[in-house]
Amino acid sequence: MKGDVVNVVPSKVTMEAMVRAASIDAMMDANKKINRSLNAAEMALGGEVIIEDCIGYLHLNSDDSMDSVFKKNFVELMGGNDDTITDIIATAGSTDFGDISQLMPCIHPWIGGVSGALHTKDYEMSDEGLAYIVPAKAMAMTLIDLLYDDAKVSKDILNDFNPTFSKDTYLEFMDENTNTYVFNYNI
Template sequence: MNDPLFENITKIHGDLCEISRYLYEHPELGDREYKSMKQLTDLLVSHDFTIETGTAGRPTAFKAVFNGEKPGPVIAYLAEYDALPEVGHGCGHNLIGTMSVGAGIILSKQVAEIGGSVVVLGTPAEETNGAKVPMSEQGIFNEIDVAMMVHPGDQSYESGDSLAMDAIQFAYFGKSSHAAASPEKGINALDSVIQLFNGINALREHLPDDVRIHGIIAEGGSAANVVPDKAVAQFYIRAKERAVLNDVVTKVMNIANAAAMMTGARLESSNYELSYDNMITNKQLSNVFSKHLQDISGVPVLPAKQSYGSIDMGNVSHVVPAIHPYIGLDEPGLVAHTKEFADKTITAKGQQVIADGALALARTGYEVITDSVLLKAIQTEFHK
């Protein structure tokens, strides 16, 4: 059977594996992925993509475009390539980046015949301050019909959901004094933080089951005999739907303000990372991808797992039909964000995942371009 997509992935598979290993050996944190970006964009340029860097004001973001000669749907593949501190590529972003770039390249070889366009978006800092958020806000997806990426996991899973998330910092400012000789002259900012934690813990009883609130005391004073004049707490607040999250955040803000009033401290609150929206999987698009991945890998694609994490792909899914499935490294129970996970990405299985994931993404894009009924169903589901 003649399959040009399969033939094309075999031609570039070695290049993709080399880049994946390079990223593994040279991990870069979010918004510092200059070498990683160059590795990916150099390969795209060699296959006649037009490159723009600094997309959405992020220095290590990029937009690579290949236009067919005939008009048609625009397929976007999203590449991640930031690493974790100390762990390196324990979330497999070296695979994500190469799978998306590989899919873009092999599908681009067909758009001259079938029409349409291929876009590969380099999206830095998913682990911290995801670039997909400003990309979604600034209209990068306005001309795109579907957006896809695939994430490595212990096993293959359908695209599912994720929690919306706000990252909020509460900084309290009081007045220092000697904690033993003149405590009455001080205003204890740390007491406000402690009351904030107590208030949030009391709130938990009255929250929906899907809500998650977890935080740390980032600053709490410098000496036990000095009344702390500054204390800082940082929280992640999550919920399955953005509307529910907004309601919970309002309640937390009321607690935070009350904690300041109780001690006389002054409160400054801010978002210390970008907010993520909940992931809305497009089922029509997801079904097509799962079919192709299962056919290619010969391994079942399991139903989506309940997710309590948050991803910036959620923001994308609110502005364009999108999927975020998982491709298995065939090691059930393998835990992400570990050195073991990172090491797995450069094994023979990790190399096979690059080929399988890129091919499944490309076949899905090909089907969207060539099947107008499918595209219409995807769009109808999205608008509902």
């Protein structure tokens, strides 16, 4: 960026922002507000703004039924009870798994065995068994439960699942929300 003095308007500014939210509606609403703010700032300064919108990752929609199967196995492995598990009801964190969870039942358990804040230099494995082995065992037990008895539990979960998107509507949503907007207010 040129013009690094407080009272100098730079000739060019490049910015990248990511909108995260606990719902698609909230994400879209926040994105519209950011775009309006960029447009208004450029209108006030007189110039051109190019906004390149594309959808990042959607929020995680963890399936409660599948989650309860996993929890039962985790508790059995750890020898505890459900009180040792903290449910995160809604989070604005996002991964590609969030997108998948909008189309099919999924879980994304967070187990532990780590210390330090996520995405910082202090984040590290503090208990490798809890971080790697226990989750793998609990997931294997969950798969067995889901497939047992001709996959009855899986079939029940699939029958009860209401996806946010079908494959086609997901692709349409992604396409509709990938746009470039150019606003020119050169004086």
